[in-house]
Amino acid sequence: MLMNALESAAVNSTARRALQRFFELSWLIRLGGRLDGGRALEIGCGSGYGTQLIIERMGAASVDAVDPDPRMVDRARRRLRRHANVVRIVHGDALDLGGALGAEGGSYDAAFDFAVLHHIEDWRAALDEVARTLRPGGRFYFVEVTSAALARPTYDRLFDHPEHDRFAAGQLLAELSRHGLDVGPRWRTFIGSDYVLGVARRAGPSASGPE
Template sequence: MLMNRAETMLVNSPPRRWLQRYEAHVLATLGGRTPGARVAEIGCGPGGGTRLVLDRFGAATVHAVDLDPAMLPRARRRLAPYGDRVRLTQGSATDLRTAFAPFDGGGDGTYDAVFDFAIVHHIPNWRDALAEVARVLKPGGRFYFDEVTATALARRSYRLLFDHPTEDRFTAGEFLAELPRHGLDVGDRWRTRIGGDYLLGVAQRR
């Protein structure tokens, strides 16, 4: 599901970039860095998270996808200094095989890590997105996630300002319970923030 105008403005704002740096710090604390890794990112938006994956986590390459084609020109400008280390494409997080096919990516066990900076809660069939994440990860690969839960989405401010799917939204507990069903083990590598509104964690592919 595409973001509305208000959320698009927020995602492209300096406060969101500052917050992503904090989120990246928490995720690195929970799951470590990914030096030299081949990484996929779902929902790259304007590329702020992609840059953190390269600089903060040390990834060698990133294949990044976003459903909104309007986001990609912003991301390309921001990520141009990284050259061939970054490949960007328009597509769905529920079909990474098709999205990453031009880059010889998206196959089973392709990536050392997958990053999700708050995109899965936008996806109506979010369980399918988790299944795709698990499919493309190598055994032992890590899934870094930063998510907005149903607790936050039910708040009046979220309902007034932003558009999200209204059915089958996950709480932090429901998201964590779904991960092992797809071969992703999180253990104690997760944190919630602001009364369970936000969930950050790292799961490892069996």
């Protein structure tokens, strides 16, 4: 489900970008380490600010990113022109990364979800696709909005989200495990249980970064 105009403005605000850069990224690095090279995937890149952080702060060598909104794809491409040699932005669906990106199994060293999964009606299938494209030992960095937050009046009245099969933090963690993505202790909730972030590893030889 695409963001409405109000949520798009909120996501692209200075305050949201500061939160992403200084709080979320700091926690993700603390829990899962930087990439320092390697190939990364981002689902739902929006205007490309998260993609920029994956290159500049996480140290990815390259990033493939998808978004279902062609307007956001255009904005991301403009933002990331100086990184055009290492970033590929395409219009596509997180449910079909093979079709959108030609992503084969085990294609990526890391995948990123900056609060996108809760917009996807079949979010379990999206996790399956992420797990498929990660190499053994690859990391899935996620920041998500839970059903507790989505039930609050602010979210419910102002923003558009799928009405059914929303996930609590525990449900998301359990689903990650079911798809072979081990979170272990590498996760945290914030503002009660409204938000959850963490780093899961695909089963296999360990990638570099903190255990």
